[in-house]
Amino acid sequence: MATQAKPILYGYFRSSCSWRVRTAFALKGIDYDQVPVNLVKDGGQQLTEQYKELNPMRQVPTVKIDGVTLSQSLAIIEYIEETRPSPPLLPASPQKRAQVRMICDLIVSGIQPLQNLYLLQKIGDEKVSWAQHFIIRGFEALEPILKQTAGKFCVGNEISMADVCLVPQVYNAERFKVDMSQFPTIKGLNETLLTLEAFKVSHPSCQPDTPEELRA
């Protein structure tokens, strides 16, 4: 395992996809460097030719690790899981692993892409109600799923990738003024997770590129 250079994360303080990777690094105790990519300033720093070479989709996060360049937060997290297996972010049994991945995918494919910055810029004036619609739709599905799967964490009593994906999505929900009282299981899990160190250090309020007015 090539661990000569520290991993580098190209991300944005408030990008939920970047936050997922920051949390995974923190849970695994992996030290890494951050290179902020401001999605709003200068028309969006992710749109430069330079960044496009790193990530042709022109999104964050991108990670350089062990001599490879990877994009897509879940692909990055699964790679980290396979190469640094301890502590684990997936349960042992295939059925529980599938439940974890199902929850991750519901968020990562079924909610977040429908309310990310790029999409909301295309939607224009209706963007808040649009974002609320897709978050609520997704959470209305996630709530009964989590009622079945959750123990102390999203799936049983061990932390997993599902928890890593959940917290940033709840942050987005709150940012778009979704009433979280209708999703008590999600709300409760989120509150538990936010007490954990890994979720605190990776929080948008305390990143190198967090603007002063949003710092914790």
Place this chain on the structure above:
Amino acid sequence: MHVSLSCLTKPILYGYFRSSCSWRVRTAFALKGIDYDQVPVNLVKDGGQQVKLTEQYKELNPMRQVPTVKIDGVTLSQSLAIIEYIEETRPSPPLLPASPQKRAQVRMICDLIVSGIQPLQNLYLLQKIGDEKVSWAQHFIIRGFEALEPILKQTAGKFCVGNEISMADVCLVPQVYNAERFKVDMSQFPTIKGLNETLLTLEAFKVSHPSCQPDTPEELRA
């Protein structure tokens, strides 16, 4: 690790002939040689059977989407979660390479399609967009393929990643079908186009194709 003892009943796939997410799972089953039953859920008829049969289907899949799979006594949704489960419980032939770096490349390609393209042009979204839906779908497919083309130029051999078939190939073919359906000019993506042509010659992609499913309408049958 096999769960052969709990393969007492055949898996059941709740899907739709033209749903690319359902097609991915059909292909994975075919590549693994897994026999399964299909229960068609028509996304359009009766106002959308997954919506119309609201309570029934919603209990199966609270997101009210396809596919849903019942397998080994569990009910799973989300095509990649299903495929990763199949991969872990029926490892042969493999749909992921051996090395972690190549596995990450496969997953990156899958995720680009499954999170970065398809959800932006699925039926639900296009119904919300309304009149502009064709140009909307084209926009997001082209945007995604413009990123995927250089990635695949780097990773591809005979297949998306090297010379072994993987989940990336499973995700690619349905997305190209969608591109063609929305009249995207595929000649601007020669790597994607070439891989798709190769893959469509394989039996697993033929038997899982939308043109020959139990619920394929007569006028669209091969």
